[in-house]
Every structure is written in C-alpha cells, then in structure tokens.
Amino acid sequence: METNTQPNTLSSIASKREVKTAGTQAMGVGLEARGIHAWFGQKHALANVSMDFWPGTVTALIGPSGCGKSTFLRTLNRMHEFIPGAAMAGEVLLNGEDIYAPGTDVTKIRLKVGMVFQKPNPFPSMTIAENVLAGLKLAQLKTANKDELLEECLERAGLWSEVKDRLNTHGGALSGGQQQRLCIARALAVRPQVLLMDEPCSALDPGSTLKIEETISHLSSSVTIVIVTHNMQQAARVSDYTAFFLSDGGPGQMIEAGSTNEIFARPKDQRTENYVTGRFG
C-alpha cells in the first residue's frame, strides 16, 4: 500500500517531541476519569471512558465530530451539567477525590480545573487587566500582589509584551488570537492544577494557532493540560498522550489511548489507523 511506503508525516512530527514519561513530576496524583458515561436527555452520548491525566503532561483528545470528546472534556470540570437534560455516570477523581461526590462545592472544582473555550470569550465590559483578574473577583479570592499576578499570567500566556502598554483598555479590541491568550491568562490567574482546552485554535488563523501552541508547550511543565482538537497535526505537535474517540452511530467511545508517538506511528486499532492516516473522518 502506498501509505506504508511513504513516511507518515504525523508520526514524524510526533516522534520529534521529547516524550515526558508518566509520573516523573511531583505534582500530586492528578486527574482520573473512571467509567464516564454521558447523556443528553435520552441520547447516550458517551460510554464508559476511563483515562488518567498525568501531572505535567499534555493529553490530546481527537476524533471526528460528534464522537463525544468535548462532552468528555466538559465532564472533567462539571461544565457538562449546565446543558439542560444532561446526565452522567462514573467518577472523576481529582487528587483522589470524586468531584461528583455529594456535598462537593462545584466552584472549588472549577478553580482547580480551569477551562479555555473554542471561541475566545473575554468579558467585554472589563479591561484587559480586569479580565485577567476576573477569576479572583468571581471566586472571591485574595491575592497579595495583583500587579505581579497580572504580569505573571500574561507572561505565561505569551501576551505580556503585546498588551503591557494598554492593560486598561477593553479586551474586545484585541485580535482573536490575542483574545484567546487573554482567556488563557484569565484561566491561569486562579492557579488551576488542570487546564481543559476545547478546540482553542479552531477560530484562529495559523499564526495565532502557532502562538497558542507555544503557550501550551510552556505551560505544560506547571499545569496538566487536556486539549480537544480537530487538527491532528496540532495533536502531534503539542501532546504527550493522545486518545482517539469514535462513535459508530451509538454513544461515543474511546477507541485507543497511548503516547502520541504510538498513536500516530503504530496505532493498535484499525479504526485509529484509518483516522490518523486520513482514510476517513
């Protein structure tokens, strides 16, 4: 077959990455999903997904539209339950504790597991600085030095040099890519342990996408990142681990998970191979 004789570009991209081994970093137990199911009303959208997210790594969730990967992501910080009729089963363990346990303060969970959305969504009524610090105000957190935190978060999001002279202007005047990095800075300001990213680059141009990917690489040493992406090259470039999701008309399932290198170079499942080699989806 032709594809076997040609070098697989995705796997070559993935193999260039320095692979971080699970559990090498002392950052706590991390995030574990155990037998997650999700429903929207009567529709069973996701079936029996179990995964570990190791501290200090980037995990990419890939798969065709409607395979349940975004739904899975949203169960990890309890954003799933905002959709009317949404239900779930299974356990999500954050540092060993079930975030769905009765009596859990959900706002505390979302402080530890932050989220960046598909469409950049800065608060338009706030300035750039206010946007970054919005989480502190919303969750009523105190900080010793706001200016320091502001600079640190914008620096980590790769935005500081571009906005440091206009921190008090409104965030809406920024470009799409800048707005998305502003949203990343905003998510970082509450010092999350895990950052969930739901197709963060799908509304951005290639230049901005590259910047966000650089930001992800910088962040991965301090924050556990889970990223949903439709762009397989992006998954190959930024992630240490990759999970492939697929729906065969029924609920979405996780077909295969492993190191990004393995998934793109030597997938075990035929369906994964078909997808990553572009034969369908």
Place this chain on the structure above:
Amino acid sequence: MTQTPPVTPPKREITTKPRFSDKVFRGVVTGGGLSSLIILGLILGFLLYEGYGTFKSQGFHFITSSNWNAVVDANGLFNAKASTFGIAAMLIGTLVVAVIAVIVGVPISVGAALYLTFYAPQFIRKFMVTAIDLMAAFPSVLFGLWGFFVLESSGEYWAKLLNKYLGWIPIFKLPTPYVQHSPFIAGLVLAIMIIPIVTSVSREVFSQTPLDRIQAAYALGATRWAMIRAVAFPYARSGIVGGVMLGLGRAMGETVAVYTVLNIVYQVNWHILFSAGGNIASMILLKFGEASPQEIKALMAAGLVLFLMTLLVNSAANYIVNRSKSGR
C-alpha cells in the same frame, strides 16, 4: 520631467432597479411607519391648539400654582380673567406616585426576572411567564378596585409603621393622622401594575446574555450570584433601564387606578403617607365630566404637560441606554 499624479476616479453611485412587488411592499411598510408619527403629531397639534389659550392667560402659573378655579359670572358666562388654572400639585403628584411605583416595583421585577432566567425550573418558568403576561393585560380598573378594597387596609398598617419608625424623614411625616387613600397606597398599586412589563423586558434581556460569557464565568469558579453580577448585569443594564422607563411611562400616565385609590386634593403634598395627592391623568378624568368648554381647554393644556413630561422621561431613558452600551 513632469509626473502625472495618480488619478482617483470619482465615486460611483450605487443603484439597483427594484422590482414592482418590492416597491409596493416598501410603500406599505413606509406608510405603517409614518402613520404612527403622523398620529403622534396630530395629537400634539390638537393639544397645542386647544391648550394654547390657557397657556397664554395663565402663563407660567399654570405649572407653578395649585389653584383650579373656573369662575362663572352672574350671567352664567365664563370669566377668563377671574379664573385660575394651575396644576403644580398634580404635576408633583404624578412624579411622586410614579417614583414610588418604580422604587417598589423595579427591585421586585428585576429579582423576578433573575429568578425566572437563572434559577427557576423549566415548568415553573413557563407557568410564571404566562401568569406575568396575563397580569400585564389585566384592566387597570381592577387593580384600582383591588387597591381600594384590599390593599388599603393592610397599606394603612404599613403606613403607620413607616411613620412610627421613619417619621423623622420629611417624606414620611404626617401633618394630621390621615393615612387612607395616600400617594403611598397609590404608588403601591402602580408598582404592582408596572411589575409585569418591567419583569417581562428584564427577563428578555437577561435570557439573551451570551452563553459563552456565562460559561466563562462559571469555568472561573464563579457562584451563580457572582456570574450574574459580572456577566448578566453588565449585559442587561441598558435593556433594564429601557424596561424601567416603559414602566415609569405607564405609572405617570395611569388614570383609573389612581383615580380609584387616591384622595385627589389640590395641594402640593410631599408627605407620601398623608391622605392627599393626585396625578394629571386622574385629574383630567375627575374634571372632564362636569367641565365647561373653557375648563376643558385648560384640561387639554394639562394633557399637553403630561405628554411633554413623558417625552422628557423617554428621551432621558434613550440617552442613558445609549450611553451605557459598554456591557454588550
């Protein structure tokens, strides 16, 4: 060597040939749009024409004095010189009851709108939206009768309570202990009347709060209340102001309910618990039946003042709404 500067072509006129059907439709909707403007103009013209004489003979006293005295001489003829018409008491009364209505009604309305948008379960929301719409369509005379027979008795108790504990504030003072049929009670009835419209408008704008902003707030660990403060209020503020102004307009123009509940007295009364007050609309209703032709002209002039006052309030509202668009 001479350089020819680059030639900028003249701007072209951009036109299109409309189809016949489109022209007809355009005519119909333009007619609809203009007719409301024409009707408004005709009413204004009519009030100006009828009220002009009164403005001329009474001058500025028309809005600064509180005497309403149509003098008829021995021959049964109207004496324009001796007659005085002043609506100061009614003008102030209009503002007093409308402001009471807004102060009491708006917090309840905004609270109800927040509950319906962000807290209420689906079935309660559906039921309550229907109930509130029904309340908006309720005839005002029924509110007036209910206020007269039901609210009056409990309102009397609240009025005495307010006077007892807050009587040191001038507006809660009572010159004599008569608390029935007061601007306070009328304001409460009007508050209940404006709640549906203000709730309905506020709920509409709250429900349009962009979902991505709501989710952004929740994802940052916001409680529902923090989300409402940081996202929903800035977004909905201008819309709520618009709704409040609609309510204020209704409260200022309300006739029958105020006529039923309030003890209409021709004196400027700032003591809202005291049994005296009135508003322009209810005064017109009160006088209209037995007024001589000349007195009716004075009533038209009063109507014109009400008209201009409403216009002023609406313009102020528009100004506020346009200024505070930043949250969008």
